[in-house]
Amino acid sequence: MTIDDAPREALRGGPRELLRWVATGAAVSRADLSRLSGLSPSTVSQRVEALISQGLLEETGAGRSRGGRRPRQLAVPTGGAVVGAIDLGAHHARVGALDLSGRVVQARTLPVRIEDGPEAVLGALLTEVATLVHGDPAASSDGSTTGALRGVGIGIPGPVQHATGRIVSPSRMPGWNGFDVAAFCAGRVDVPVIVDNDANLMALGAHRTAHPELDHAVYIKAGTGIGSGVISSGRLHRGAQGSAGDISHCRVVADPAPPCTCGNAGCLEAVASGAALVTALRGQGVPVSDLTGVIRLIDDGDRQATALARQAGRAVGEILAVVVNFFNPQVVAIGGRLADCEPLLASMRATLYERCLPLATQTLLIERVAAGQDVGITGAAHLVIDHVVATA
Numbered sequence: 001m002t003i004d005d006a007p008r009e010a011l012r013g014g015p016r017e018l019l020r021w022v023a024t025g026a027a028v029s030r031a032d033l034s035r036l037s038g039l040s041p042s043t044v045s046q047r048v049e050a051l052i053s054q055g056l057l058e059e060t061g062a063g064r065s066r067g068g069r070r071p072r073q074l075a076v077p078t079g080g081a082v083v084g085a086i087d088l089g090a091h092h093a094r095v096g097a098l099d100l101s102g103r104v105v106q107a108r109t110l111p112v113r114i115e116d117g118p119e120a121v122l123g124a125l126l127t128e129v130a131t132l133v134h135g136d137p138a139a140s141s142d143g144s145t146t147g148a149l150r151g152v153g154i155g156i157p158g159p160v161q162h163a164t165g166r167i168v169s170p171s172r173m174p175g176w177n178g179f180d181v182a183a184f185c186a187g188r189v190d191v192p193v194i195v196d197n198d199a200n201l202m203a204l205g206a207h208r209t210a211h212p213e214l215d216h217a218v219y220i221k222a223g224t225g226i227g228s229g230v231i232s233s234g235r236l237h238r239g240a241q242g243s244a245g246d247i248s249h250c251r252v253v254a255d256p257a258p259p260c261t262c263g264n265a266g267c268l269e270a271v272a273s274g275a276a277l278v279t280a281l282r283g284q285g286v287p288v289s290d291l292t293g294v295i296r297l298i299d300d301g302d303r304q305a306t307a308l309a310r311q312a313g314r315a316v317g318e319i320l321a322v323v324v325n326f327f328n329p330q331v332v333a334i335g336g337r338l339a340d341c342e343p344l345l346a347s348m349r350a351t352l353y354e355r356c357l358p359l360a361t362q363t364l365l366i367e368r369v370a371a372g373q374d375v376g377i378t379g380a381a382h383l384v385i386d387h388v389v390a391t392a
C-alpha cells in the first residue's frame with residue numbers, strides 16, 4: 001500500500017492535534033482539549049470517542065477531584081509495540097518496535113550490506129521488525145485494537161519520491177535506483193508502509209522529541225552522506241516531489257573541487273560528507289578505512305583530519321547560511337555521526353554567524369540533535385502514527 005501524506009489537517013483541534021496534546025501532556029481531559037482547541041465540549045467528546053474506539057486514546061484511572069465525581073484522565077496507550085520502524089544506513093540499520101506515543105519499546109542495530117540489493121536487505125529487516133513486534137507480549141494478536149501492528153515506517157539513505165515511495169538516483173546504493181520500496185514491503189506486510197529519506201525521519205524524530213513547540217526548524221544529518229530535513233509551520237516540508245532539504249549536491253567553494261558521484265564537482269557531499277573525508281584522507285596518504293577511523297583521528301587531534309573537518313564545517317555552514325537567510329528557522333540542529341566532531345561544528349557555527357543576517361541569527365538556536373541512535377526510528381514511528389490518526 002502506498003501512502004501519501006494523508007488528508008491535510010489544517011483545522012485547529014483535528015484528531016491529530018488532539019492526540020498530540022494528550023501525548024505531550026498539554027491535555028489530560030476533554031475539558032483541557034476543549035480549552036486548547038476552542039471547540040465545543042460536544043465536538044471534542046465526539047472526536048475523543050472516535051480516537052478511543054480506534055485504540056489511539058484510552059481513559060485511565062481518575063484525575064484530581066474538584067469536589068464532585070473524579071474525572072477520568074485521557075492518555076495515549078503506552079507499552080504495546082504497535083509501530084514498526086526501520087532506519088537504514090550505509091552499513092547498519094536501526095530497527096525498532098514503538099508504541100503509539102512514539103516511545104521505543106524494543107530496538108536493535110543490525111549490520112547491513114547495502115550492495116546486497118533491496119530485496120535481500122529489506123526482506124531481512126522486515127523479518128526483524130516482525131520479531132521485535134511479536135516479541136512483546138503486549139503486542140500479541142489477541143484481537144485487541146491496541147496490540148496489533150498499525151504500520152511500518154522506513155527511512156532510506158537516499159532520495160525518495162514521496163508520493164510513490166520509490167528511490168530515485170541514490171549516491172551510494174548500487175542496485176536500488178528506481179526500486180519501489182513501498183510496493184515491495186506492501187507485498188510482505190498487510191499494514192500501511194510509509195517510506196521517506198533518512199534526513200526527514202531524523203528531522204521529524206528530533207522535532208517531536210526536543211522542540212515540538214517550535215514551528216520552523218532545519219535539521220542537518222551529517223554521516224556517511226549529508227542531507228537535511230525541514231520543519232515548516234510544525235510539519236515536515238517535503239516540497240513537490242519529496243526532495244526538499246536535499247542539500248547534498250549544492251555547490252560549495254572548494255579548490256580543487258572534488259568530483260562527486262552525481263557527475264558534477266564541488267558538491268557539498270563531495271566536500272563535507274563522511275565518505276568525502278575518508279576519500280580525502282586516503283588521498284593524502286593516511287591509511288583510514290572508514291568514517292569511524294576518521295572520527296578517531298579527529299578526536300585524537302590529528303592535523304590533517306582536523307583541517308578537513310574544519311573545511312567540511314565551513315562548507316556545511318555556507319550552505320546552511322543560505323538556508324537560514326532564506327527560511328528563517330528558530331532552530332538549526334546537526335545530527336549524524338559527524339555531529340560530535342568539535343572542529344566541524346565550531347567552523348560551521350562561525351560561518352553561519354558570519355554569513356547570516358543579524359535578524360536571522362538573533363534568536364536562532366544552533367545545537368546538536370540530542371535524541372541519539374533512536375531518533376530515526378522515532379521519526380519513522382511518528383510518520384506512521386500521523387497517518388493512522390489522519391485516517392482514523
Ligand SMILES: [Zn+2]
Pocket residue numbers: 248249260261262263264265267269270
Ligand atoms: Zn553531486
